[in-house]
Amino acid sequence: MSPPARCKVPESVLVVIHTDALDVLLIRRADTEAEFWQSVTGSKDTPAEPLPVTAAREVREETGIDAHAPGCVLADWRLQNRYDIYPRWRARYAPGVTRNTEHVFGLRVPAGVPVRLNPREHTQFAWLPWRAAADRCFSPSNAEACLLLPRFATGVAA
Template sequence: MRFKIPQSVLVVIHTAALEVLLIRRADASAAFWQGVTGSKDAEDEPFSATAAREVAEETGIDADAPGCTLTDWELENVYDIYPQWLFRYAPGVTRNVEHVFGLCVPEGTPITLNPREHTDHRWLPWREAADWCYSPSNAEACLLLPRFASIGAGIPS
């Protein structure tokens, strides 16, 4: 078994109107809604490449498509890995570093979920999206969206 690298991304996918895409995990409770998350495939993989790859794998969105803007928020969360997922990491690894990005997409962007990873999706206003997030870091990122969205949407701040 290849262990996961404890360096990951969280991508808040949103529209210019601050509607946030949440996806429901297939391997967790029905209440586990989140943004796009995922670990690096290699230690030297840039976080931006991890973000674009995970977005494509989990939602079918091409982060480089016209009208899409991937923005590095230059924020990191360090948290304890949920006990049910510790087996995915090398023995003794208990914490993860999560790098946060925003991805502004055009309204109506189609979503194609990977059914092995996610079972449903919904678009919600940013404050409501925060309330739906299972993970505190996901909720906090939704609440920070207005501060960072102008950068990703090309709107002067």
């Protein structure tokens, strides 16, 4: 008998990966035929996991990028989104859990940083100017985060 599947923690991160020029990395979900493009997202492994640890782990798992490498700056934007979990993904959570709290981070990376996708999670990636990235995101909270990038990416070209 296999052990029971662990339920996802309904607290997650959204990490907008960007360059100094405000180009944003978007990745296409592998679990749907639809054009679901997004930034890095992911839930805490445990309720006690610190959010910056979750953000760095999810970035590495989904893109192969080390958030702590030279030239990279991970920043907690101190923004939260609370939303209904899409019905297609609710089975991943404990019974009765229907809402998630998402914490928004930015990760500035050097232009040309290599991206290595986890093929179980994502099939393609694209670097887009921040406004074009917002237009491509399937999630409203992700699109809003891309539009906020010039405000939170201090010290870079706007």
